[in-house]
Amino acid sequence: MTRFAVGARVRARTADPDGHTRLPRYVRGHAGEVLAVRGTWPLPDLVVRGISRAEPVYAVRFGAAELWGSGTHSVTLDLWESYLEEIA
Amino acid sequence: MTGDHGELPVAARVRRLEERLIAAGLATDAELDGVLTQVFASASPSNGARMVARAWTDPGYRSRLLADGNAATAELGLPVGHYRLTVVENTPDVHNMIVCTLCSCYPTALLGPSPSWYKSFAYRSRAVREPRAVLAEFGLELPGGTEIQVWDANSETRYLVLPVPPEGAGDIDEDTLASLVTRDGLIGTAIR
Numbered sequence: 604m605t606r607f608a609v610g611a612r613v614r615a616r617t618a619d620p621d622g623h624t625r626l627p628r629y630v631r632g633h634a635g636e637v638l639a640v641r642g643t644w645p646l647p648d649l650v651v652r653g654i655s656r657a658e659p660v661y662a663v664r665f666g667a668a669e670l671w672g673s674g675t676h677s678v679t680l681d682l683w684e685s686y687l688e689e690i691a
Numbered sequence: 692m693t694g695d696h697g698e699l700p701v702a703a704r705v706r707r708l709e710e711r712l713i714a715a716g717l718a719t720d721a722e723l724d725g726v727l728t729q730v731f732a733s734a735s736p737s738n739g740a741r742m743v744a745r746a747w748t749d750p751g752y753r754s755r756l757l758a759d760g761n762a763a764t765a766e767l768g769l770p771v772g773h774y775r776l777t778v779v780e781n782t783p784d785v786h787n788m789i790v791c792t793l794c795s796c797y798p799t800a801l802l803g804p805s806p807s808w809y810k811s812f813a814y815r816s817r818a819v820r821e822p823r824a825v826l827a828e829f830g831l832e833l834p835g836g837t838e839i840q841v842w843d844a845n846s847e848t849r850y851l852v853l854p855v856p857p858e859g860a861g862d863i864d865e866d867t868l869a870s871l872v873t874r875d876g877l878i879g880t881a882i883r
Contacts, residue, residue: 625845627792629819641775644847660846671820676839678819680792681846 626686635665739801740872747856770800780853788879789850790818798849854883
């Protein structure tokens with residue numbers, strides 16, 4: 604089951620984990636749109652601790668103005684479900 | 692942006708890591724060299740170029756390539772990596788470019804060894820922030836109206852850019868078309 608549908612608005616979490624993560628700092632706290640579901644992959648934050656827990660990964664597109672305050676390009680990256688939260 | 696890895700601090704870091712692995716008895720120099728030789732023996736941008744040329748000449752293959760990059764790679768007998776290959780298509784209105792902001796993720800089997808600039812902090816930080824300026828430094832001046840889509844290979848997806856075919860591609864044979872495609876075109880820092 605996937606928590607977010609294609610087209611949903613989501614926000615990258617602001618949590619700054621102690622260990623490894625594949626949630627880049629430059630998207631934390633920013634809002635984007637789910638472009639695609641990439642299937643399920645083990646969460647890298649746990650893999651490095653020897654735990655394999657797969658969860659859905661989403662391609663999320665962010666606008667440059669949202670990320671940087673200006674610009675017209677977009678940046679798309681893959682984010683694990685626990686990196687994301689709903690926008691109320 | 693030099694191609695000489697020997698001058699890069701990362702080369703020294705890699706060497707130190709290799710020495711630690713060897714000292715710990717986890718690997719030998721010969722084993723490490725063997726792995727690298729095997730990886731790079733078949734890794735070449737001519738693989739990605741073949742896929743692009745086929746997509747330019749065969750609409751059915753183009754559809755399959757955009758739908759499932761791994762299956763389309765296997766269809767041409769090319770090495771399929773342990774990643775999800777997503778092919779992003781340039782059009783007259785949209786230009787794609789790829790980067791890995793976290794490290795240097797890249798479909799090596801299809802694009803060949805990545806250039807040192809792809810691994811540089813400058814490219815990794817600027818590609819997501821000011822791609823138009825970065826492309827201009829590569830000599831690629833896009834029209835103001837072209838939409839730029841940047842793809843960060845931060846996770847399990849690896850990307851390959853499908854460039855816009857040259858004029859009259861329909862009258863050119865596939866091998867000649869493949870010879871027109873460059874590594875930088877597959878990354879999106881060149882037009883093809």
